[in-house]
Amino acid sequence: MTSVATVKSSSGRAAGPRRTGPPQAMSAHSRRTLVAWAFCAPFIALFATFGLWPVLSSLSMSVTDITSRDVRAPFSVDFVGLENYTTLFGDPTFLRAALNTLYFVVAGIPLTMIIALGLAVALNSGIQRAKGLFRVAYFAPVVTSIVAIAVVWRYLYEEDGMINSALAVVGIHGPDWLNDPNWSMPALILMAVWRHFGIPMVIFLAGLQSIPEELREAARIDGATRWRTFRSVTLPLLRPVTLVVAVLLSIGYLQFFEEPFVMTSGGPLDSTTSISYYAYEQFGFGNYGTASAASYVLVAAIALLSLVQFRIFRAKA
Amino acid sequence: MTTMSASTGAATSGIGVLRRIRPARIMLYGALVVGLIATLAPFAWMFLGSVKPTGEIVAYPSSWLPRSPTLDNFELLLAKQNFGLYFFNSTLVAVTCVMGNLLFCSMAGYAFAKMEFAGKRLLFGLVLTMLIIPGATTFVPLFVLVSNMGLSNSYLGLILPFLVTPLGVFLMRQFIHDIPDSLVEAARLDGAGETRIFLRVIVPLCRPPLATLAILTFLAQWNNFLWPLVIAQTEDHYTLPVALALFSVGANGTNYGLLLAGAVTVVTPILLLFLFLQRQFVQGIASTGIK
Numbered sequence: 073m074t075s076v077a078t079v080k081s082s083s084g085r086a087a088g089p090r091r092t093g094p095p096q097a098m099s100a101h102s103r104r105t106l107v108a109w110a111f112c113a114p115f116i117a118l119f120a121t122f123g124l125w126p127v128l129s130s131l132s133m134s135v136t137d138i139t140s141r142d143v144r145a146p147f148s149v150d151f152v153g154l155e156n157y158t159t160l161f162g163d164p165t166f167l168r169a170a171l172n173t174l175y176f177v178v179a180g181i182p183l184t185m186i187i188a189l190g191l192a193v194a195l196n197s198g199i200q201r202a203k204g205l206f207r208v209a210y211f212a213p214v215v216t217s218i219v220a221i222a223v224v225w226r227y228l229y230e231e232d233g234m235i236n237s238a239l240a241v242v243g244i245h246g247p248d249w250l251n252d253p254n255w256s257m258p259a260l261i262l263m264a265v266w267r268h269f270g271i272p273m274v275i276f277l278a279g280l281q282s283i284p285e286e287l288r289e290a291a292r293i294d295g296a297t298r299w300r301t302f303r304s305v306t307l308p309l310l311r312p313v314t315l316v317v318a319v320l321l322s323i324g325y326l327q328f329f330e331e332p333f334v335m336t337s338g339g340p341l342d343s344t345t346s347i348s349y350y351a352y353e354q355f356g357f358g359n360y361g362t363a364s365a366a367s368y369v370l371v372a373a374i375a376l377l378s379l380v381q382f383r384i385f386r387a388k389a
Numbered sequence: 390m391t392t393m394s395a396s397t398g399a400a401t402s403g404i405g406v407l408r409r410i411r412p413a414r415i416m417l418y419g420a421l422v423v424g425l426i427a428t429l430a431p432f433a434w435m436f437l438g439s440v441k442p443t444g445e446i447v448a449y450p451s452s453w454l455p456r457s458p459t460l461d462n463f464e465l466l467l468a469k470q471n472f473g474l475y476f477f478n479s480t481l482v483a484v485t486c487v488m489g490n491l492l493f494c495s496m497a498g499y500a501f502a503k504m505e506f507a508g509k510r511l512l513f514g515l516v517l518t519m520l521i522i523p524g525a526t527t528f529v530p531l532f533v534l535v536s537n538m539g540l541s542n543s544y545l546g547l548i549l550p551f552l553v554t555p556l557g558v559f560l561m562r563q564f565i566h567d568i569p570d571s572l573v574e575a576a577r578l579d580g581a582g583e584t585r586i587f588l589r590v591i592v593p594l595c596r597p598p599l600a601t602l603a604i605l606t607f608l609a610q611w612n613n614f615l616w617p618l619v620i621a622q623t624e625d626h627y628t629l630p631v632a633l634a635l636f637s638v639g640a641n642g643t644n645y646g647l648l649l650a651g652a653v654t655v656v657t658p659i660l661l662l663f664l665f666l667q668r669q670f671v672q673g674i675a676s677t678g679i680k
Contacts, residue, residue, distance in 0.1 A: 107583050108506035115497035115553045116512070122550040123519050126527035126534060133530060191424055194417050208667050209425050212432065215663045215670065217612040219630040220652035223637055224435045227446075227645070234434060266428065274675040298413070327523050333615075334634065348525045355529045367526040374523065 133364040140358030156365035166366065168342050169350040172257065176328045176346065177377075180261045181321045188269045188317070189310075192276035193302070207277075211270040218267070222334035225263050226250070250336055253343040260331040260344055268324070272317040279313030280306070315385040322377045326370060347373075432656075439463070439653040443646040462650035470647070471624060472632065472654055479628040482547050482617075483610040489552035490606045491599055497553075498561025499591050503573050504583075513562070519555040532619055542622040551610060557602050564598040565591060601673035604666060611659050629655045 109116075134156055138149045160166045195206060213221070228234045229249040236246030249259040283306060291301040329348035332338050338345035338353070345353075347370050354363035433453070438446050439462055441455040466472045500506070501513055531550055540546035568591065576586045592599075614630035621627050627635070633651045663670050 104504060105506035105508075108500040108504040108509070111500035111504070111583065111587070112497045112512070114493040115558060118493070118549065118553045119516070119519075119555065119558075122531060122534070123527070123555065124515060126530040127519070127522060129530040129533070130526055187424075191421070194421050197417060199414075199417065199421075206421055206425060207671070208664070210428055211667070211671055212660065212663070213428060214674065215608055215612075215659050216432075217614070217630050217633075217655045217659070219614050219634045219637075220435070220655040221431070223633065223648050223652040224431045224438075227438075228431060228434070234430070266431075271674055274671050278675060323521075323523075327525060329525065330615075348523075351525055352528075355532075360529050360533070363529050364526070367523070367528075370523060371526055374521075 130364045130367065133360050134368050135365075136361055138360045140360065142360075152361070156361045157369070159362060160365055160369065165342060165345065166347075166350055169345045169347050170369075172342075172344060173326060173328055173346045173348075173373075175257055176261060176264070177322060177325045179258075180264055180325050181318065183261065184265050184269050184321060184325075185272060185314070185317060187265060188272035189276050191269070192273050192280055193306075195273075195277060196280040207274075210273055213267045214270040216267075218330045218334055221263070221267060226335065229259055251340055253341045256336055256340060256343045260335060263335070264325070264328075264331055268321075272321065275313060275317055275320075276310070279310050283309050311385060315381060318381050318385075319378050322381065323374055326374050326377065435649055435652050435656070438649040439646070441646060441649075443644060446645040446649070462646040463654075465647055466650050466654065470632070470636070470651075472629070472651065474625065475627050475629045475632040476654065478544075478547075478621075478626060479611060479630075481544065482613075482628060483607050485548050486551045486610045487603050487606045489548075490554060490557040490602055493553045494557030494602065495561045495565075495592065495595060495599065496587065497558045498565050499587050501558065501562040502565035502568075503570070503591075516555045516558050520559060528615070535620065541620050542626055543620075544626065546620045547617055547626065547628070550616070551606075551613070554606070557606070560598050560602055561595065564595060568594055600666075600669050601676070604662075604669055604673050607662070608659065608670075 135151060135153055136149045137152045137155075142149045191206075191210060195203060230236075231246075231248045235249070239246040247255040249255050287305055287309070288301050291305050292298075296304065327348050328346040329352065332344040332346055332349050333352070336344045338349050347366055351363045351366040351370070354360075354366060437453055437455055440458045440460065442457065442459055442461065445452075445456060501509065501516075535541060535546050535550065538546075540549065572590055573586055576590055581589070612630060614628070614634055617626075617628045617631045618634060621631055624632075629651075633648075633655055636651060637648055
């Protein structure tokens, strides 16, 4: 409020603008547009160059036969229609990548949500002691660089590493996680869940805190067990929050890239190659057209999955 | 009994039931502690490992606590591996991007929220569209563009693509939109120019979204590694994650002590920042779902 007062007191020298007639209003209008564009100018310049232009050019790349050799001679590029897309779906590696991405999403999202919700409920169940400590600790992986995480987790997953040592205590002989095609994906899913559950946990926690305690107390007075109260009172009221979490996670998890990039390079035997990783590889090979097409398949999948989730949750609500 | 009711008072105040210690409560804490250990164990392993000599890290069976703690790994990292320079590069890129986002996104956000002008709807529509397009889509053409501009292997090439973000404009626009029009109108009627209104009225009121934007941008840039990995081609432009990523696949890949010390160097600054600003971090990331 003080700042407003400053503006008022210091503006005495200029006569304030009076209500103007139509001709001057026009010029005032265009002056305003000019001022507004001036305010937006730095943003627009950077956004158009490094945001919009790449999107437009990737769209056009996805329907041409452009490769890394054509970058400096764009006129030798031919329009090929949807050929890149048909090539994609004829490529076994891409199909494997699509399947792997599906595996990651179908296993990873529910697991992340259950852990996040479980911890959020535990944190919200009236405990006071060390609540802040728990919340900070659970959130720490979220802010940590994936490259540093990879350095550590590669040790943890070694055949005689910490995870298998822990399993040995309970008598389980653990696999060679990252080098076994059957276990590489579960290993990456576990790591991704560890890295990401903090975000949905905090969102769930906020949702739980907005549910009035009286509702749960009332159910309990009516004789409902804790579990029954959770299922019949808490969960239905959390539905909007659950939708937000599900959509956010699917957008993030469909773009599954960093874990295979730093941990397995998509291997062994393409068992952890995702769509994003496939696109990155094609980019590396110089097949810009194929790479762009693959990334638009991903955009379509993200849009589709988000839409389906909106439908499901809205139908139930 | 009275102490118990005090400690659980918040939850049961509605009907004032006194609670006894129940197995459920013990199980609750048990689950939380197990989760805590599982979450923090990798961090503990990293910090403890970074002060072990390499021989001790690869020894089997390995122990958690270092038998002969040493700072050799960090000394080597700074002396031989130029990590001081990478630290500077990381900081330079992240801080510049934070300043660019704060200034340019709040300016544009103000225009979108409080001014009427031709092209506004179209522009804002484009901003919203870009919010949902994944980075993988624009990665290739962005690289081609920046290379053709001659900016690969330069600080500009590292910084310019992230100097403004659609998310930044969106955040600022939403917050400024909720500032009462009357404040802005009053200042306008008093003859204050838009620049003056922006600096004296809008910016002072925008501390919360500016803090969120600063944290999100710093975090994203400090941890960003794919873009710097393809743009920075010589050591003098490496950022910390790039250096660590290349370091771990190179000839030094088996120097575990050095690797863990590198990981600690990358992680510690952001963890400290997070500890000091935890509320802002958590709220910022939770409110946008993006980190």
